[in-house]
Amino acid sequence: MxxxxxxxxxxxxxxAKVTKxxxxxxxxxxxxxxxxxxxxxxxxxxxxxxxxxxxxxxNDNGIEGMPESDDIVEYxxxxxxx
Numbered sequence: 001m002x003x004x005x006x007x008x009x010x011x012x013x014x015x016a017k018v019t020k021x022x023x024x025x026x027x028x029x030x031x032x033x034x035x036x037x038x039x040x041x042x043x044x045x046x047x048x049x050x051x052x053x054x055x056x057x058x059n060d061n062g063i064e065g066m067p068e069s070d071d072i073v074e075y076x077x078x079x080x081x082x
Contacts, residue, residue, distance in 0.1 A: 004029035005057040007044040009036065014069035015054040021073045025080045 006022070006029050008015035022029055034041045034053055041051040048055045048065030056066045061079060066072055 003059040007032045007055040018054045
């Protein structure tokens, strides 16, 4: 089973795009909801070096904090599509 974590914000369309792909691929993941205020997003900043979301962490494959929804979706398709 994949060891995935997603940092996301409720109502974020970019985050929704990533969660839709995770669901399509049948992948389980841990969701970390971040605060709306960028200044309070210390956890996601520690992981990725920036405060934007979504951010994916895939410990099994050495991905420590991938930003950008399009990049994440492409990575998930390449890595986890059957």
